[in-house]
Amino acid sequence: MGKQNRTVQTCLGTGAQECGMMVSETDKEDVGCLWWGNQANTIILVVLVFLWLLKKLISATQHRWFAYVMHLCTKDEFIPLEEVKRDHFASMSSIISQDPELRKKNAIKILEIGVGTGVNFAHYPKGSHLVVVDPNPNFKSYYDSNKGKFSNILTEEFFVTTGDDMGMIDEGSVDVVVVTLVLCSVNNIAKVLREILRVLAPGGKFYFMEHIVEFDVKKHWWRRQMQDIFTHWLPVWPFIFDGCQLNRDMLPDIQKAGFSKVEAEKYYAPVPHWVFDPERPNMKGVATK
Incomplete structure (x- = not known):
């Protein structure tokens, strides 16, 4: 105008x-x-x-x-990491099953949550009965291809579900629960731990291995910053790795979940490439129901 x-x-x-x-x-x-x-x-x-x-x-x-x-x-074995796993899972061979039939066979029942392609098969005791859950059905073909290489285990069921929704598994029905590099991406850690306690038999063992937030900030402050940036400010890590959070510490949740005993240690894990350096801070342990 x-x-x-x-x-x-x-x-x-x-x-x-x-x-x-x-x-x-x-x-x-x-x-x-x-x-x-x-x-x-x-x-x-x-x-x-x-x-x-x-x-x-x-x-x-x-x-x-x-x-x-x-x-x-x-798909290619990374020897340094396999040695860490071998040492961590070695005590499984001394576990006595709560199932009379499995006890006769000197075998145990294992539930693995977030099994993926089946990267832990080689470390399970001979004769183990394995039930697995994973929310991603696209892992099934890789899992099936891999399990045929391991005669030491008897695979039973592959349930497509999450660790906080395992109603198809009976209460107190497994001797061991295994979780490796999974709690970094679940929506509710406390709920997953409640389910683990529910399905474990009395005296059952929970084996865990997880990458965690940097625990030596004075020495590796830059890694701590990268974990925050790649998780929240520029969330490429959750995008590529299906919700994975680099800056979590699950140990407090495990310690207050209700296990009778929790043994854990923090360490720096070997990684196959510098790209995975943000995942180097790790924690492993065994919790007893």
Whole structure:
């Protein structure tokens, strides 16, 4: 409105032809601005629709490509890490089952939560009966392919569910529960621990191995910063690794969950590549029901 008034006032002292030219130039400017405004709105709309479709596509396929990524990461044995596992799981061989039939066979029943591709098979005692749960059904094919390589275990069921929803497993029915690199991504740690206590037989053992928040901040402050950045500020880690949180410490939750005894230690785990350095701070232990 102001622009039109200025044009009219300017025309009072000019000829009709000059005035017409001035009005014409002003109209062109207005039309040009309107055109560019419409174009910008269209571009923004197209970008937003594209991002929405991309998010939908990623969400629909995330479980599939996450299973494949984990298959690639674990298909080759990383000897230093396997030695840590071997030492940690060695005491399983001395556990006596609460099931009379398994006790006759000198065997135990193990439940593994978040089994993935089955990276712990090699460390279970001979004759173990294994039941597993994992919320990602795309792991099943890798799991099936891997379990055939280990005659030391008898695999029973693969339940597609989460660790906080294991109603299909009877109370007090397993001798050992194993969780490795899983509590970093669950929604409710306390609820998972309650389920673990429920399914364990009296005196049963809970074996855990988890990467945790950096515990020596004075020496490795930079790693602590990276854990926060990659988890919250630039959340590439949860995006790539299906919700994995780098800056959790699960030990307090385990200690107050209701186990009769908790033995744990924090250490720096060997990692196969510098990319996984944020996961180097680790914790392992055994809790007894």
